[in-house]
Amino acid sequence: MSYSNNVPHKPELVMITGATGGFGSAFARRFAALGSKLVLVGRRTEKLNALRDELKTEVHTVELDIRDRKAIDQAFGSLPTEFAAVETLVNNAGLALGADPAQKSDPDDWETMIDTNDKGLVFATRALLPGMIERGRGHVINIGSTAGSYPYPGGHVYCASKAFVKQFSLALRADLQGTGVRVTNVEPGMCETDFSLVRFKGDTEKAGKVYANTTPLTADDVAEAVFWAATLPPHFNVNRVEIMPTTQAFGPLAIHRSQ
Template sequence: MKKTALITGATSGIGEATSTLLAQNNFNLIITGRRNERLNALKEKIENETDSKVHVLNFDIRNQQETEKAIQSLPEEWQTVDVLINNAGLAAGLSGIDNGNVDDWERMIDTNIKGLLYISRLVSARMIEKGEGHIVNISSIAGRETYPMGNVYCATKHAVQAITKGMRLDFLKHGIKVSSVSPGAVETEFSLVRFAGDSERANKVYEGITPLAAKDIADTILFVVTRPKHVNIDDILVMPTDQAFSRDFNRKA
C-alpha cells in the first residue's frame, strides 16, 4: 500500500525534485504551492510517468486562513498524510540589519517559520490520531551558522532547527518521527529569488564550484523517509564537496 506525502513548495527546485522522486518510489502525493499552473503541470507529468496519484492544493502558506481552508478541503481519500515535508521557504535580499528591507524580513519570517508552523499544526493533529507519521523540515547550512548580511534568513533557519527539536520532543509519545535536512549551496531558484530576479548576480553564487542539485537533496529526503519504523534520522547536513562552511568555497578559476 502506498504512503501519502504532503510536500510544500513543490512548484520548483527541491520540492519539485522530491515530488518526482517520491512518486517514483511508491508514494502518492499532495503537492502545494502558490503557482497553480506549475502544480498542475507537475501532477500531469507524475501521473503520466508513474502509477502514483497526485492531489494539488494551491494556496499561500503564509496565510493561516488559506492554509487551514486548503487542508480542510482534502477529500476523504487524502485525509491520511503519512509524511509531511516542510520544504516551502526562501531568502529575500542580502543586507545589514541597519538597512534591511522590512518587507523582505516579513516575507521570510512568514514563509520559513509561520507557514511551517501553520501546516505542521494541522497535519500533525491527524498523525497524532493515527499514532504515527513523519515530519521532515528542510533547513539550511544557514541554520547552523550566521553569515554577513544573512541575518534574518539565518535567524529563520535557526528557528527551523529549534522548532524541529521541539517537535521531536512534543511528538515522541505519539510515535511521530521528526527530521531536518540542511542543504548547503543548491543551484535552484533560491538565489534568483533572493536577488529579485537578477540572474547575473544569482549565477555568481555558483561560479567556479559544482553546487548540489535539487535531486541530491531529494535523494537525501527519500533516504530519510524510507528508514525502518524503529529508525529516525534526526538531523542531516548535506554540502557540496566544494563548500566547507556557509561562505567558504573552493572556487576554480
C-alpha cells in the same frame, strides 16, 4: 543520477509544500517514482497542474499561499478522503530575500521570510499533527539550512529563520515522543536551484556569481537525503541531517583589524 527504490518503508501519502520550486519538484518526482500518492501545495496553479500531469502517480493539488493560516486550515482540513491521511509532510516552502547588511535591508523582505519560512511551516505542521498522532504514525520533514547553524554577512533574518526551523524541529521531536510520529530537519548547504534568483529578485548576474567556478549540490541530491530519511523503518528517526557540496566547508571567524 539513479537511486534504487528497494526501501524498507514506503510512505503511502506525502504532502509537499512549495512543490513547484526546485526542491519541491525534485521531491515530488522522487516519491512518485516509489509510487507514493502526493498532495502538492503551492501558489502557482499552472505549475502545480503541469507537475501533476508529469507524475505517474495519484496527485491532489492545493493552491494556496503558505503564509495564509486560514487557507492552510481550510485546505488541509478538507482534503479528499483518499488524500486526507497524510503520512509524510515535507515542509519545503521557503525563501531568502536580499543579501544586504541588516541596516540596509527591506523590512518587508524580513516579514516575508519569517511568514513563509517559520509561520507557514509551523501552521502547516499543526494542521496535520492531530491526524498523524491519532493514526499512530507520521513524519514531519522540515527543510532547514546550514544557515541555521553558520551565520554569514547579509544572512541575518534568513539565518535566524532557519535556526528557528532547527530548534522547532528538535522541540517538536521532544513533544512527539511516544506518538509514533517522526521529525527530521534536513539542512542543505550551497545548492543550485532558483534559490539565488529569487533572493536577488530576478538578477541573473548576481545569482550566477553565487555558483561560479564551483560544484554545488543539486535539488536531486537534497531529494535523496529527504527520501532516505522518509523511507527508513518507522522505528528509525533521523533528527538532523546536514549536507554540503564537497567544495563547501567551514572558515575562520571574521576579524576586523583597524588600520
